[in-house]
Amino acid sequence: MFLWGTATASYQIEGAVAEDGRGVSIWDTFTREPGRVRDGDTGDVACDHYHRWPEDLALMSDLGVNSYRFSIAWPRIQPDGRGEANPAGLDFYDRLTDALCEKGIAAAATLFHWDLPQALEDEGGWLNRDTSYRFAEYAAVVADRLADRIPMWITLNEPFIHMVYGYALGSHAPGRTLVLDALPAAHHQLLGHGLAVRELRARGAGKVLITNNCTPVWPASADPADLAAADAYDTLHNRLFNDPVLLGKYPDLSAYGVSLDCVRNGDLDLIGAPLDGLGVNYYNPTRIAAPTDEGLPFSDAGVTGYPVTAFGWPVVPDGLRELLTGLKARYGDALPPVYITENGCSQPDDAGPGETVDDQARIAYLDGHITAVEQAAAEGVDVRGYYVWSLLDNFEWAEGYSQRFGLVHVDFATGTRTPKASYHWLGQRIARG
Numbered sequence: 001m002f003l004w005g006t007a008t009a010s011y012q013i014e015g016a017v018a019e020d021g022r023g024v025s026i027w028d029t030f031t032r033e034p035g036r037v038r039d040g041d042t043g044d045v046a047c048d049h050y051h052r053w054p055e056d057l058a059l060m061s062d063l064g065v066n067s068y069r070f071s072i073a074w075p076r077i078q079p080d081g082r083g084e085a086n087p088a089g090l091d092f093y094d095r096l097t098d099a100l101c102e103k104g105i106a107a108a109a110t111l112f113h114w115d116l117p118q119a120l121e122d123e124g125g126w127l128n129r130d131t132s133y134r135f136a137e138y139a140a141v142v143a144d145r146l147a148d149r150i151p152m153w154i155t156l157n158e159p160f161i162h163m164v165y166g167y168a169l170g171s172h173a174p175g176r177t178l179v180l181d182a183l184p185a186a187h188h189q190l191l192g193h194g195l196a197v198r199e200l201r202a203r204g205a206g207k208v209l210i211t212n213n214c215t216p217v218w219p220a221s222a223d224p225a226d227l228a229a230a231d232a233y234d235t236l237h238n239r240l241f242n243d244p245v246l247l248g249k250y251p252d253l254s255a256y257g258v259s260l261d262c263v264r265n266g267d268l269d270l271i272g273a274p275l276d277g278l279g280v281n282y283y284n285p286t287r288i289a290a291p292t293d294e295g296l297p298f299s300d301a302g303v304t305g306y307p308v309t310a311f312g313w314p315v316v317p318d319g320l321r322e323l324l325t326g327l328k329a330r331y332g333d334a335l336p337p338v339y340i341t342e343n344g345c346s347q348p349d350d351a352g353p354g355e356t357v358d359d360q361a362r363i364a365y366l367d368g369h370i371t372a373v374e375q376a377a378a379e380g381v382d383v384r385g386y387y388v389w390s391l392l393d394n395f396e397w398a399e400g401y402s403q404r405f406g407l408v409h410v411d412f413a414t415g416t417r418t419p420k421a422s423y424h425w426l427g428q429r430i431a432r433g
């Protein structure tokens, strides 16, 4: 059965950051630092999903999805990132899981969508190898409680974005600016993934995946310097995370003057353990040119000539077909079934109070990308699911509440949810199959 779903993440929707024993996450800390997030927004209340989740499940049920991708907040489960579980934290996801089961919506739970317990960041976060072991311990605690009812597990969400924005460039929590010295944060996340897979398997968890955000890389020209730069970008964005997981080895990084000397014997055996699927998040392609300054082996040339979303991201549905057929060409039989675990776009609100948001640009975006998935499937890629980012307008990280990705409008002053035109459109699209 093809999985049709919506996706969310804990810090982006839950709010209730100080309730029921939840510990502090790096996003609580980051959002309190002046100048980090647009308009000083925080996830303190967000969509108040922690209290309003029954309403959100009803929205999904009415929409007709058969799966829901959400993430579990590590600081709710282990407030300090280690040791004894916080029962109230586990209870919340237990209730959510039971309610999904009752509605016939298959849970797809992401264990880490960037809200690391602050106590672990204080010890170096993902730069510290110990965090990988802490992550596995946390995965075991969650699986002990929920593995019997959650059919799909996603260890990490987009380790590339977490490394780059969190540790290399500093626009996301924890706000570090290490540039290429951030690479250990990639390896330690992947090691955490591998160790967590072992714990999930030991507890009979159903399907186990990792979600990488992948982008087709377009060289800005046929100039050899641009071609080499595009190859470097493809290596550092896509292959750095897909190769170790699917092939059990890292791509050669020596040409870029960096090394992964934190890798130890046996790590890649864990990281390369077989998976039941690859989660792919796709938003847009990337166009790359030769470097313009020292430090990075490429520069972003910008994709031009396409419509853009409110975020300014180019809308290129065929990029998703290209990405999927490219993954198949590169990994062949080593590519497990693919699940599109996120795809969607931001669009500003133009509706007055009580009006439906008529988000025709989002409908066109989703329609184009679903068609691209069908085309990739017709070209031989085993794609088994498609999750729209996102069910609700939510806390869009450094952009705060200014970028709205929801199928459902949220009035952040009152918490009121109102389905947009795209919600009704998607319901019909799913019913059509």
Ligand code: PNW
Residues within 6 Å of the ligand: 009, 012, 157, 158, 161, 213, 281, 283, 342, 389, 396, 397, 405
């Ligand atoms: C994803 N980029 O992040 C995340 O998984 C979501 O939490 C997020 O809300 C969504 O996409 C929309 O941004 C990304 O700049 C952040 O290429 C940035 C990029 C891609 C994905």
